[in-house]
Amino acid sequence: MRIGELSQRTGTARRLLRYYEEQGLIAADRAPNGYRDYDERFVDRVLQIRGLLDAGLPTRIIKQILPCLDRPRVIHFRDATPEMLATLERERDRMDERIACLVRNRDAMNEYLAAVRPDR
Structure with a gap:
């Protein structure tokens, strides 16, 4: 899905989605025309990120714990x-x-x- 659809489905501004991408919280494939193409799983991921940010966690911590929120859970905290x-x-x-x-x-x-x- 393109950034506009992800924005609409999550209630998150496009600018914030680009920021999340810059921070390594989400990643998009690029279409031949350069448009971002997000996988369906990023709808839930963005909602998780927003919830964690609302709870007061900084993006550097969120980036480290996001793998623990995936299913199946993948936990690799070598630098905890x-x-x-x-x-x-x-x-x-x-x-x-x-x-x-x-x-x-x-x-x-x-x-x-x-x-x-x-x-x-």
């Missing part, structure tokens, strides 16, 4: 430093806190909706 592992643990803990907060907010919204919509 103690600092990188500590960063991942901190970010994982931050995600857990955000998830807990989102769950509390969702539950509060459900309670509110149940109270104001007695027909449910």
Whole structure:
């Protein structure tokens, strides 16, 4: 698929997709006319990247953990430093806190909706 379709399907600006490519997070084949041609699997990959960025992970860490997100999982961390592992643990803990907060907010919204919509 071309960059416009990937952009539309993921809700990600073309400029960001080119940035992800520059950072080595995604890769496109090139058609004879020079247009980028992305494999279907990059729809999920871009959504994963966006989620990790939203969670606060920097692209340098995302690049290292992306192989672990593929199926089948391919894990090869030859250069996993103690600092990188500590960063991942901190970010994982931050995600857990955000998830807990989102769950509390969702539950509060459900309670509110149940109270104001007695027909449910």
